Amino acid sequence: DARVTQTPRHKVTEMGQEVTMRCQPILGHNTVFWYRQTMMQGLELLAYFRNRAPLDDSGMPKDRFSAEMPDATLATLKIQPSEPRDSAVYFCASGLSRGREQYFGPGTRLTVT
């Protein structure tokens, strides 16, 4: 049963620290998305990759966030330095193309104190 995996599932850190979240997309999927979910803003698209190339990261605060795909089996989202307002659940999703259904991972719940 193919699934998107994310690590860590939970992360508590202090303001100013670097946070790295990892995602393993479903094998064969060439499209990867990073989302952030909060009560106030709902589900927001942060970045979108196709064939490991970043095609849209307009939803991401550029000064502190960065997203990469070092290879087809790993996507990373990094926050440096982290701030309390970054506290949220971060989801990775993968799919066969931007317009096809997306398969979500279980999320990383980030708390920045």
Add this chain to the structure above:
Amino acid sequence: AQSVTQLGSHVSVSEGALVLLRCNYSSSVPPYLFWYVQYPNQGLQLLLKYTTGATLVKGINGFEAEFKKSETSFHLTKPSAHMSDAAEYFCAVYNYGQNFVFGPGTRLSVLP
């Protein structure tokens, strides 16, 4: 720009009653439409989707949705609610060349 509205941030139904969750979209052309469900502490899971063809779409867990172009709607229904249906439901729209847009979600409570 496309957008999605979901009427009612919280809907309560009794077990066995009809479930109706509303979704309306704004788009210049008929989009692809999706419903996702999110259980507590989990990621979103696809319930059903409409791309082309038959406007009544059946999904998992007994849910179905009907695409009505004239009403720009894609409401989700289930004839008889079960306790296990309690979750958050998201409608999403996709147009070619643009990103997915998710609605704000509707939390469904099922009362015994």
